[in-house]
Amino acid sequence: MVTHAARAADLTDLDAAVTYCSACPRLVDWRSEVARTKRASFRDQEYWGRPVPGFGDPAARIAILGLAPAAHGGNRTGRIFTGDRSGDVLFAALHRAGLANQPTSVAADDGLALWRTRIFAAVRCAPPDNKPTPAERDTCAPWLHREVELLRPTLRVVVALGAFAWAAWWPALRSAYGLRPPSPRPSFGHGAHWSGTAVPELLGCYHVSQQNTFTGRLTPGMLDDVFARAKRLAGLD
Incomplete structure (x- = not known):
């Protein structure tokens, strides 16, 4: 799996390669089970049920780093933060910021495009209980x-959605930039x-989970x- 990632010559290669990954048995079983059983409201849809690649501008200056795809969101649609309430909140905010051409993300073929922004997750398969x-x-x-290494020529800012993504950034910093993370880590x-x-500059942001947005912990x-x-x-101002 390490070799497959390292061999990717560009983001298109990487996005294609990651969708065939089966390195984590528990995640493979879960993503496949969810795709078979489905949620009742999506019973007529065919689920993606595979690892979910990153999405957005290959010349991104801003990266948004999340935790993992949602079972009935990215795992269903094949695009990160697409088809769930977290995505509704995230893409509406990106549209208000002028970083997305539309405020919604409902399907992989809905015409959504990002400007100088790319979104990806620390873990590429939907996990049980989002953990x-x-x-x-x-x-x-x-x-x-x-x-991150492929984005390095243009990448200037990383927005980490939640503590899990924040922690995942430090090994990526070491791998892609050859820089030892600060100690103690912020x-x-x-x-x-x-x-x-x-x-890249690193910004922390509460995750756009329903728990955070419904309770007002994270507001628009x-x-x-x-x-x-x-x-x-x-x-980009």
Whole structure:
């Protein structure tokens, strides 16, 4: 799996290669079971049921790093943050920020396009209870590391959605940039900011989960502030 990721010559190669990954038995079983049984409201649809690649501009200046695909979102549609309530919140905010051409993301063929932005996850398969294990995170890491390496010429800012994504960034930083992570590592928090030398700026943002958005822990205004800051740091104002 490490070899497959390293061999990817560009993002198109990487996106194609990752969809064939079967390195984590628990995740393979879960994503396949969800695709077979389906949610009642989607029973007439064919689920993707495979690893979900990144999505967006290959010349991205901003990267949005999430946790993993949702069982009935990305695992159903084949596109990250697509077809679920988390995606509804995220893409509406990206559209308000001028980083997406439309405010919705419902299917892989819905015409959505991102401007100077790319979205990917630390773990590429939907996990049970939205909780990948540390071993699954580490097994999947080469896909993330190679993606960051391929984006390196243009990448200026990474927005980490949640503490899991924040923690996944430090090994990617070492792999793609050859930089030892700071010690102690900065703590995650909404609005947290870390800046290194000749590497992307890192911003923390609460995850766009239903738990956070329904309770008001993460509001549209908070998301708008994060993406406005990301645009400034990326030189996209």
